[in-house]
Amino acid sequence: MKVTIIAGARPNFMKIAPVIAAIQEKQQEGYDISFRLVHTGQHYDKNMSHSFFEQLGIPEPDANLEAGGGTQAEQTANIMVRFEKELLTNPCDLLLVVGDVTSTLACAIVAKKMKIRVAHVEAGIRSGDITMPEEINRLVTDSITDYFFTTSVVANTNLQKEGKTNTQIFFVGNTMIDTLLKQRSRFTPPAIWQQAGLQPRQYFVMTLHRPANVDEENNLGLLINEIMGNSRELPVIFPVHPRTAKNLEKIAVNHPRLHLVEPLGYLEFNYLVENAKAVITDSGGITEETTVMGVPCMTLRDSTERPETCITGTNELLGTDPKALAPAMQRLFDGKWKEGAIPALWDGKTAERIVAHLIELFAVKQQPVVVI
Template sequence: MKITIIAGARPNFMKIAPIIAAIQDKQQQGYAIRYRLVHTGQHYDKNMSGSFFEQLGIPEPDANLESGGGSQAEQTANIMVRFEKELIEHPCDLLLVVGDVTSTLACSVVAKKLKIKVAHVEAGIRSGDITMPEEINRLVTDAITDYFFITTTYAGEHLVREGKSAAQIHFVGNTMIDTLLKQRSRFTPPPIWQEAGLQPQQYLVMTLHRPANVDEEDNLALLINEIMQNSHGLPVIFPVHPRTAKNLEKIAVKHPQLFLVEPLGYLEFNYLVEQAKAVITDSGGITEETTVMGVPCMTLRDSTERPETCTVGTNELLGIDPRALAPAMKKLFAGEWKKGGIPPLWDGKTSQRIVDKLIEIFAVKQQSVPVL
């Protein structure tokens, strides 16, 4: 069995690392399963891409399409044109895509038009907000996917309502949590830990990148000021996404306890998150990590595709009105934040379940000599 695995953007890397490791384990056991790793180049700078490969032990990609840059349409088109050539030259039995980035959609469409089966890891999640590019990517990808690997039962319910067969849907858990649990003992403090004199539970972490929060300069300034005014004087560490950096330069928001830093590697960023008093974010994936690490999380969005982080975990959805921050911060500093729990099957074994299921579906044989 030949699998092509797609990695394109930072959120993908944590999800593919344990899947590759699970495939390698099966190869050692003699199963006739091979993979080819294709990096689309959607995220192409070292902090957003390269360091993740190094830290998570992801092998060098077999191909890098170098398709980063440009508008959404340009990037999608570049990936599709280059990936079509790649797939024609290196055909496979299955395309495996993860998450909801542009690469996920673009590569799935190419594969289906070449009559190749598609498996989608983290399928079925829905925010209900069609203005989000990621929601469009999810809907289109799942419309043409053959095998759905889901993180929660919520996702399965969405897929069934959309007409998918229960036989296509496999509840396996969350591969990103596989990586988190495997790497947790290796978390390491970034330079800002010493530079700002940080102490456990005595600072906040903030990440912002969604258009509703960062594209309007006045709103971005108001949002940051609201956070700083309600932070009880604690340092706020803000790893700045490239999208956000441009507008921050224009508004020139400054505060002695606000620390703007470059995007961090996986091990450094999660060290900060694990030790933080709370995280303020508009990211979806971070809410999953805070849930497992038991860190209070405030999400500055009107909807979430990961409701389990709110119903089970430590996350609360505040909306995009900056005025919602004050009562949430009051609750945090009063010690009244919910403790939360961990959703079912977020146990570090998801990737094993995925690869076992693929071996079953494709009737992959076990040989006496390992396939390397």
């Protein structure tokens, strides 16, 4: 069985790392299963160096389509054209896509038109906000996917409502959490830890990148002023997304307790998160990680595709009105934030379950292992 695995942006690599490890383990057991890793090049990230792949145990991609840049339409078209050539040269039995980036959508379409079956890891999550590019990617990808590997019962229900059958849906857990649990003992403090004299539970971590929060300069300024005005005397560490950095320059943000830093590596960023008093974010993935690490999380969005982080975990959806921060901060400092729990099957074994299902679905045989 030949599997082509797609990754287009940095979070994708965290999701596919444990899947690759699980396939390699089955190969060692003699199963006839192989993979080809294709990086679409959708996002260029200077932190995606050899050390990044080495840290997460990911082999260097077999191919890089270098399809980044341009508008969303141009990028989608570039990925599709280049990936079609890749599949013609290197055919496979199954395409495995993860998450909800442009590469997920584009490669799924190409594969289906070439009569290749598609499996979607992190399928079925829905925000209900069709203005989000990610939501469009999720809906279109899942409309043509053959096998759905889900992170929650909520995702299962979403897919069932869309007409998917139970024989297509596999509730397996969360591969992001596989990576988190595997790497947790290796988290390491970034330079800002010493530079700012940080102490555990005595600082905030903030990440912002969604248009509703960062594209309108006045709103961004109000949001940061609310955060700094209600975080008492604690430092706020803000790894700045390039999109946000441009607007911060325009409004000349200057708070002595606000530390703007370059985007951090996986091990460094999660060290900060694990030791923070709380995280303020508009990212979906971070809400999953804070839930598992038991860190209070405030999400500055009107909807979330990961409701389990609010229902079960430590996350709370505040909306995009800056005024919602004050009461949330008050509850945090009063020690009244919910403790939360870890969602079902977020146990570090998700990738093992995915590969076991693939072996069963494709009737992959185990060859005799010859010991020399």
